[in-house]
Amino acid sequence: MPQIITSTQDRLKLLRQQLEDLELDGFILPRTDEFQSEFLPACSEHLSWLTRFTGSAGIAIILQDRAVVMSDGRYTIQLAAQIDGALYDAANSVEVSAGDWLRQHAKDGAKVGYDPWLFTKKQFQKLQDDLEGKDIELVALEQNPVDVIWEGRPEFPKGEVLHFPDKLAGKTAQEKIEQITGLMKKKGADCLLITAPDSVSWLLNVRGEDVPFTPLVLSYAFLHSDGKLEWFVGRDKAASCSFEADIVVCDKDDITDRLAGLGSGKIWVDEAAISVKLLSILNDSEAEVVYAKDPCVLEKAQKTTAEQEAMRQAHIRDGAALVKFLKWLEEEGGSGNETELSVEVKLEEFRAEDPAYKGASFSTIAGYGANGAIVHYRANEDTSKTIEEGSLLLVDSGGQYFCDEYAGTTDITRTIAIGKPTEEMKRHYTLVLKGHIAVSMAKFPQGTTGAQIDALARAALWQEGLDFAHGTGHGVGCYLGVHEEAATISPRGNVSFEVGMIISNEPGYYKKDAYGIRIENLILVKDAGTCEATGKPMLGFETITYAPYQKALIDYDLLSKEERLWIRQYSEKVANVLSDYLNKKELFWLDSQIEQ
Numbered sequence: 001m002p003q004i005i006t007s008t009q010d011r012l013k014l015l016r017q018q019l020e021d022l023e024l025d026g027f028i029l030p031r032t033d034e035f036q037s038e039f040l041p042a043c044s045e046h047l048s049w050l051t052r053f054t055g056s057a058g059i060a061i062i063l064q065d066r067a068v069v070m071s072d073g074r075y076t077i078q079l080a081a082q083i084d085g086a087l088y089d090a091a092n093s094v095e096v097s098a099g100d101w102l103r104q105h106a107k108d109g110a111k112v113g114y115d116p117w118l119f120t121k122k123q124f125q126k127l128q129d130d131l132e133g134k135d136i137e138l139v140a141l142e143q144n145p146v147d148v149i150w151e152g153r154p155e156f157p158k159g160e161v162l163h164f165p166d167k168l169a170g171k172t173a174q175e176k177i178e179q180i181t182g183l184m185k186k187k188g189a190d191c192l193l194i195t196a197p198d199s200v201s202w203l204l205n206v207r208g209e210d211v212p213f214t215p216l217v218l219s220y221a222f223l224h225s226d227g228k229l230e231w232f233v234g235r236d237k238a239a240s241c242s243f244e245a246d247i248v249v250c251d252k253d254d255i256t257d258r259l260a261g262l263g264s265g266k267i268w269v270d271e272a273a274i275s276v277k278l279l280s281i282l283n284d285s286e287a288e289v290v291y292a293k294d295p296c297v298l299e300k301a302q303k304t305t306a307e308q309e310a311m312r313q314a315h316i317r318d319g320a321a322l323v324k325f326l327k328w329l330e331e332e333g334g335s336g337n338e339t340e341l342s343v344e345v346k347l348e349e350f351r352a353e354d355p356a357y358k359g360a361s362f363s364t365i366a367g368y369g370a371n372g373a374i375v376h377y378r379a380n381e382d383t384s385k386t387i388e389e390g391s392l393l394l395v396d397s398g399g400q401y402f403c404d405e406y407a408g409t410t411d412i413t414r415t416i417a418i419g420k421p422t423e424e425m426k427r428h429y430t431l432v433l434k435g436h437i438a439v440s441m442a443k444f445p446q447g448t449t450g451a452q453i454d455a456l457a458r459a460a461l462w463q464e465g466l467d468f469a470h471g472t473g474h475g476v477g478c479y480l481g482v483h484e485e486a487a488t489i490s491p492r493g494n495v496s497f498e499v500g501m502i503i504s505n506e507p508g509y510y511k512k513d514a515y516g517i518r519i520e521n522l523i524l525v526k527d528a529g530t531c532e533a534t535g536k537p538m539l540g541f542e543t544i545t546y547a548p549y550q551k552a553l554i555d556y557d558l559l560s561k562e563e564r565l566w567i568r569q570y571s572e573k574v575a576n577v578l579s580d581y582l583n584k585k586e587l588f589w590l591d592s593q594i595e596q
Contacts, residue, residue: 008084009222011149013048016064018145025110026063027145028098028127028138031056034117034275035218038483039211039362042154046146050154053082059098060088061112066105070098073469074376079381083319083555088192094321099130106264108135116140116277124276140276156252157310158192158567159209161217161237164479166205168407170304173205174245177227183295184225190265192295196273198481199296204231206241207402207479214481215400220255220510230258249438256551262287270294300477301486302500307478308524311502312544314356314408314479315522319574321350324414326548327589333418334389340366340379343387343395351399359397361409361482368393368418372516375508377468389419392429392515392553397484407479411504412545413520417553428509429517429553434460435507437563439472439489440542443528446537450493450503457507466509473504476522487525497539501525504543521545546574548593556595568595 019027031053033044038056047069048054055075061068069083070093079090091101106112119127128138147153165170171179180203184192194200197216201207208217219233228246231238232255241249250258251441262285269279271291282289283594303311325347331337333345338346344364367377368385372394381387386394415429442456457472471490474483487495489503497503506520521543528540530554539565548571556564571594579587 008052009087012062012087013068014149015050015145017021017147019064019113022113022141022145023111024113024139026061026102026106028102028112028114029146030118031058031125032118033218034277036120036275037197037211037214037216037218037517038481039213041157041218043156046144046150049150050146051083051088053079053461055079057093059093060192060253061098061101061105063106063110063368068101068105070096070101077374078378097126097130099127102136103131103134106136109137109579110135111137113139113141115144116280117275118144119276121271121274121276121279130466140280147487157210158234158237159217161216161233161241162207162209163241164207164407165203165404168306168310168478169205170306171205172204172245173243173247174227174433176203176205176299177223177229177245180223180295180297181225181227184223184268186293186565187290188266188267189268189290190225191262191287192223192268193259193274193278194223194294194296195270195275195278196294196296198477198484199294199300199314200231201480202300202477203296204229204243204247213360213400215358215402215479216481219252222255222258232258235495239463256281260285264288266290268292268295282304296484298495298498299360300480301484302498303478303502303524304500308500308502310406311408311478311522311524313406315410315544315546316397316577316581317354317356317401317406318351318376318399318408318410318412320578321347321353322414322547323574323578323582323586323590324350326414326416326550327586329393329416330589333387333393333416336386336388338387340368340371340384340387340393342379343393344379344397347395347397354401356401356403356406358400358402361400361411365396365413366393367516369512369515371508372415373512373514374516376512387418391418392416392421392425392517393418394516394518396518396520400479402479409477409479409482411476411482411520412523412547413506413508413518414547414550415517415519415553421553423555425515425517426553426555427558428466428511429519429559430555431460431464431466432507432509432517432519433549433554433567434563435472436505436521436557437566439507439524440521440543441506441541441562441566443538443540444497445499445531445534446539448498448539449496450487450489451491453497454489454491454493457505458480461507461509466507468510470508472507473523476502476504478502497525499525499527499539502544503541505543519549543570544578548574548590551593554595564595571595 473489
């Protein structure tokens, strides 16, 4: 059996030898898989295997005499700590793109390889645009050279495919297929190629075990305008599935031959989701490619009434776990016996008390003191701080819940003072809370976008010359992805809100080298009457996260009468909906968090 190479230096040396054998001067390696997944199966962790960098976003460029690993500002500290600085430079991908770096460091006439499965059309076009005017040839490779040297690479996941009950989905797979084919006919498309696994999982009412944190089935779907659907997943994986709809199950790898053999017709694809590889096969076929957004994205984002109720029920169970955790933290957090890592474990234990709990929806962020000021911090054995009195602990976490009666994906952040908070901490916390409440209370006409709502979350901070460098909210799926595409609350949020969307509401403030503050609930877009002046429908938000804010961190003098009333009403609702899931001591503690 070949010896498994564990040295980062040896792996890089072997890769460069592969490139030399292929007569290439370099190779570009993004952190992704053929499906553009947020959370990757072990077999697709090429970037981590090669460089040791484990952030959720990144790209490496390897030349024969120089290499770089790039990620965004969330991972600046982590990137520098994990990569070997003698082998790789570190760069901020927001400040310099992969194309820009290549322009600066690759020689004229260089041939740089890439894996066409790992770039979407849109991403590859950006890379080409950045290289315009530079004599660099991008070469699509038949095999990823990292795969050649990766001894012991895990197999593609073979997780079980589970049926998501129609009563929780609110629509059958057949009804959803009819819904999407109706949109196809309006666009004049003969077929729709769906390459995003969350869209496929939603459309077919299935869930899976293929990647961490998100119950996805990694697969493709090819939907015809007459309602017939070809599902490229694997016959063994889907053996337990039965459908009323006209669905033909195929092996995943058959997708290439199927697309290559297409006759004439209009094929709808999403350029932000389809890989360069699949698109090149389509372009070589007789089909006419039509570019438009995956129609499942918006339909999936607008939760049915059944999904809304399933999510509420999941959040009630999650809220009970959070109350138990917050009570425990108040009693034990300042003892000096707990760390960021032990806090994560304790929260997981409370959530796991519910039999419907299937695991975390993402890797928990527990940042104490200065670590809390790192927006996407992840504790490890080297960085985990001891929790003690004198600063703030930020805990951002979520769970996946699934049973016959309810299902949902949760995402919640609470910031807790360990010991007595300073007046500055209280002021900053309350300014963040004011923005959080402003979003929660918002009413707005139909057609309003996330960019407009985002200003409400920042207004109180702006008045004090403060801000935060991340979006205020993202979409969340129903027992699917904790980060779901569609409407967002951010300066770049250009999709309008629709009834049934579930969005996070998470403004924050981060004092470098001191502490971080973030407060997050999930909110459901709902009807809010009619605008008297225009006659347009009005929308608002229903908060579906149930967990108290820490009373000790609130400066009530900074709050308006309306804001204080909102907090009280929310806190009383939390106590009411969780009353059947907590014991007397836990309810007594929860009641103590309500302003009297």
